[in-house]
Amino acid sequence: MKLLLVEDEPDLLASLVSYLRAQHYVCEVATTYAQGQEKMLLHSYECIVLDLTLPGGDGLDLLRELQRHHPGAAVIITSARAGVDDRITGLELGADDYLPKPFYLPELSARIAALVRRRHYQGTNLLQVGLLSVDVSARRASVAGQPLTLTRTEFDLLLLLLANQGRVITKGAIAEHLSGDAAEQFDSFEHVYAHVKNLKRKLTEAGAANYIKMVYGLGYRFDASEA
Amino acid sequence: MKLLARTTAILLLYASVVAVGGTFVYYTVIHRLYYAYVDRTLGRRKVRVELALRKELRTPADLAFWHRIDHNVEFTPLAGNAPAAPGPNIFQDRLMYNTLTGKQQWYRQVAGTEVFRGRAYRLEVRSSLLDGPALLGGIVGAGALLFGVLVGGMLLIQHVLARRYWRPFFATLGVLQQYKLDQHHAPALPPTRIPEFQALNTALGHVLGRHQRLYQRQREFAENAAHELQTPLAILRTKLDLLVQAPGLTEEQAGHIEPLLAVTQRLTHLSRSLLLLTHLDQQLFFATETVDLATVVRTLLGQMAEQLAAGNIALSADLVPSLLVSANRSLIEILVSNLLSNAIRHNLPGGELRVSLTAHLFSVENTGRAQALPADQLFARLRPRPDRLPGSVGLGLPIARQICETCGFLLSYHYQAPGRHTMRVKM
Missing domain, CATH: 3.30.565.10 (Histidine kinase-like ATPase, C-terminal domain)
Known part of the structure; x- marks a missing residue:
């Protein structure tokens, strides 16, 4: 799976590449408007992660051009420009998602995974991890054929974990994934603990091994192979 | 009380004082002029009577006859010896019965002592007087009429002037009442030909423009500062995301990372809140x-x-x-x-x-x-x-x-x- 990351900030780009490569994506990078333009017109990518403020031009213009040549290309905008109008313009121009900076890497990874899934598997979209199988489009999960009853939040949590298998997802990333900006209102993570605990219980009760591990109070890791 | 009502009230008060005081001053002056005129006339008539006394009149019967023709000239014989020379003129007011009107009436008279045919007489020459209270009433009436015309005109003029010449002031006031610091432009104050109001508008325009620019600058600063924070925060956050993946992470290291995650979260919250506030302040369009x-x-x-x-x-x-x-x-x-x-x-x-x-x-x-x-x-x-x-x-x-x-x-x-x-x- 090939991704194009358009980002002018070298440190941030390095983080993206490092995290996403470990997720088994092939990452190409562009750090200027011209580079981005060249690469996105010449090649086709599963998903393009596009920053809006670039040396040499505006990311929104790049997006317009991309839509002219490759209509329907999958694009996630990441931007420090949190203006409401930027978000709306971006989505109107055909971007699939908008992730304001600063974001969590697991969140970006989950959004890329969701986008790629949506593009590739329009009908059935089944994830199989160990005994666990998840039908993403129908929002159903089962362990060894036995259906799980998950709340909306628990299912979202499961998708985040599955998109970042083997990686540590911090509590903050989970909180923001589950409740968006409202997460920032609390410094405590009671709701994260509660949802993870419930999900874990439902999985193990259905006969799955303990896939979800806590890592030193920092966050959680989903690992089907270790269990 | 409105400014105009207040000045009008003060002017009215002053005008009434002047009107009341003026009536008495006017009355006194006219009264004096009238007396001076009456006294001069009486004095001259007395001189004519004295001339007649020396040249025309022969007997005391002539004196009585004169009084019968003209009631206002009267000779009264005095007891005792005739004085050497005529006495001084004495002016005075007196009440007397008027046979024509049948009423007691005020008269002005001049009296003196005359010598006729070796005998002393008291001569009184009189003239009926204008009625004092009637004079005063007339003056007060005329004054009141003038005062009414004056005040009425003044109020009318002031009303018209207030509407016409104060219009720029009320226009400016209206603009200021509508004004909010967070609107995008300083308000335009309508130009006026009245120098005072033009000066006011110019001064206000300077102040408003200056405040607007300061406010705008401060708001832009807050917004830019929040924006500039996003990228470093993004780096911080993603590096922390990578750091927690490190194999062989010890519990002690994790203990150091956790507060970093928390403060990064807090900084993110802070910069997002500042951005949201500046957007709300700018009254950016929020789709409803x-x-x-x-x-x-x-x-x-x-x-x-x-x-x-x-x-x-x-x-x-x-x-x-x-x-x-x-x-x-x-x-x-x-x-x-x-x-x-x-x-x-x-x-x-x-x-x-x-x-x-x-x-x-x-x-x-x-x-x-x-x-x-x-x-x-x-x-x-x-x-x-x-x-x-x-x-x-x-x-x-x-x-x-x-x-x-x-x-x-x-x-x-x-x-x-x-x-x-x-x-x-x-x-």
């Missing part, structure tokens, strides 16, 4: 849609169930089944979320949270410190307050208030019973 407030409240209460449980807080919610408002969904969610989370975070362990929603009022009441919060500081941005919790950035309530302003709601704080704090949103 129909939002069911009751559903928003119920959903958010559901999301906060764990926080409520963690604090062992008893929730009682009294919500109408549905309440549709026209507003921006994200703003409404932030508003409700800020109020609810505040009420939970500032609650006592084992305390209470009461949420009620009626057609026009959303209220959130929580148990807390047994002391009213300082209402004036409650909505101030980033102001350190005694009740600030560690880790809080202190922008929750200012944002809530600004959202209410944007949506046309009214947010207020009430402390009605000891230890019970209520936030009310009036819609």
